[in-house]
Amino acid sequence: MLPSLLIGSIQLETCLLLAPMAGYTDFAFRSGIRDLGGMGLAYTEMLNPRSVMQGGGLKREALLATGPSDRPLGWQIYGSDPVLMAECACFLWETRQPDLIDINMGCPQRKITGRGDGAALLRNPGLAHRIATAVAAAVPVPVTVKLRIGWDTGQRTAPGLAAELASCGISAITVHGRTGKQKYTGHSDTEAIREVVEAAQGIPVIGNGDIMSPQDAKTMLETTGCAGVMIGRGALGNPWIFQQTEDSLKHGKIVPPVSRRRRLDFLLAHLDRTGALYGIDNAAKLFRKWLPHYAAALGISKPRMVELMQYRETEKLRLELKRTAV
Ligand SMILES: Cc1cc2nc3c(=O)[nH]c(=O)nc-3n(C[C@H](O)[C@H](O)[C@H](O)COP(=O)(O)O)c2cc1C
Structure with a gap:
């Protein structure tokens, strides 16, 4: 209730x-x-x-x-x-x-x-x-x-x-x-x-x-x-x-787990909206703080996440996230 x-x-x-x-x-x-x-x-x-x-x-x-x-x-x-x-x-x-x-x-x-x-x-x-x-x-x-x-x-x-x-x-x-x-x-x-x-x-x-x-x-x-x-x-x-x-x-519904596909789609859309808000050149850097929150459920290992956090180009980060998480 x-x-x-x-x-x-x-x-x-x-x-x-x-x-x-x-x-x-x-x-x-x-x-x-x-x-x-x-x-x-x-x-x-x-x-x-x-x-x-x-x-x-x-x-x-x-x-x-x-x-x-x-x-x-x-x-x-x-x-x-x-x-x-x-x-x-x-x-x-x-x-x-x-x-x-x-x-x-x-x-x-x-x-x-x-x-x-x-x-x-x-x-x-x-x-x-x-x-x-x-x-x-x-x-x-x-x-x-x-x-x-x-x-x-x-x-x-x-x-x-x-x-x-x-x-x-x-x-x-x-x-x-x-x-x-x-x-x-x-x-x-x-x-x-x-x-x-x-x-x-x-x-x-x-x-x-x-x-x-x-x-x-x-x-x-x-x-x-x-x-x-x-x-x-x-x-x-x-x-x-x-x-x-x-x-x-x-x-009273039983909560089904969220699929990796949906998680990745949400993450990428979030990255895009961050680019729209702060400028595409700033988005990858600003998004660093988000990666630890999304990584585990997407099956991204800690070392790989640390690598992803180094990317400065938003488009590159986007491609690498897609490649890593699916
Ligand atoms: C990163 C971070 C930033 C926060 N910033 C604010 C803030 O701007 N204003 C505020 O009232 N509380 C802020 N809080 C406290 C949260 O609103 C909340 O009261 C606290 O995290 C406890 O709730 P939770 O256990 O659901 O996270 C912040 C908390 C975190 C973790």
Whole structure:
């Protein structure tokens, strides 16, 4: 059973969300997943308000790129200045017509938390509240917040913060079941996510962390009572996970394995879209980070993958991938 998910005024087709992932969840990847089905909502990677509003630059344009079929799309911004965050949300609303805006309060990277942004806001609930209030008041679309369960095990502030956020115009909260200090070590804590669900006073909470299969999504929904599930790393190399989870949980279908042919077709189409987005001359280099995610299921050995990662010409990489993987 898949619950239906309403975020503010947006009724999602499924309650399965693609996590924001810097360097990965660009237009090229999102469009591929949308073609496969099952995903109810995608997010951009976290965006810096100043870079968004500055204008110009190929990299910025690629980060902001989207298209008519790339909907619904949430735009994630990060920062700790309520005025700047509200200005950026407004700018995005005026220039990109986002379906919703998401505020990052979970990024654990030191260069982000060192400036008081991302997960550092979990230690500063007053400021987190001011940011959420300012952004929610600035735009006519739903605003969501993405949290971790707290800064560290001694400061599991997410339930209290969720209760506060519910009163300041936030339409949904996503919670990753790790602390900021944990980064990606250990396991995502479903019990801690359940505490946030209970504290959030009726606004939908989306559970996130370690969903690698339809069964993991089912367990997340059942053990936490969350309203939706967000999938990150489990979608890298397995973009079928959304469709598989929908088929399995909604229709009780047994998930058949994805053939190598389909995997290769997806990979090549992804490479082509990367070329269209960043320029054909840049695609092979940018695609290096994707190869480890696709290689094993395509039967590509580690040494061969390392070789493939050296190719600089996109057309050459394309030919070699075809030759290696079939
Ligand atoms: C490479 C990478 C980049 C990420 N970038 C972002 C980001 O831009 N914004 C954000 O809120 N979370 C980001 N995250 C965290 C994910 O959204 C997600 O919360 C986390 O990976 C746990 O979910 P998972 O176990 O399904 O991957 C990133 C994670 C990874 C692995």
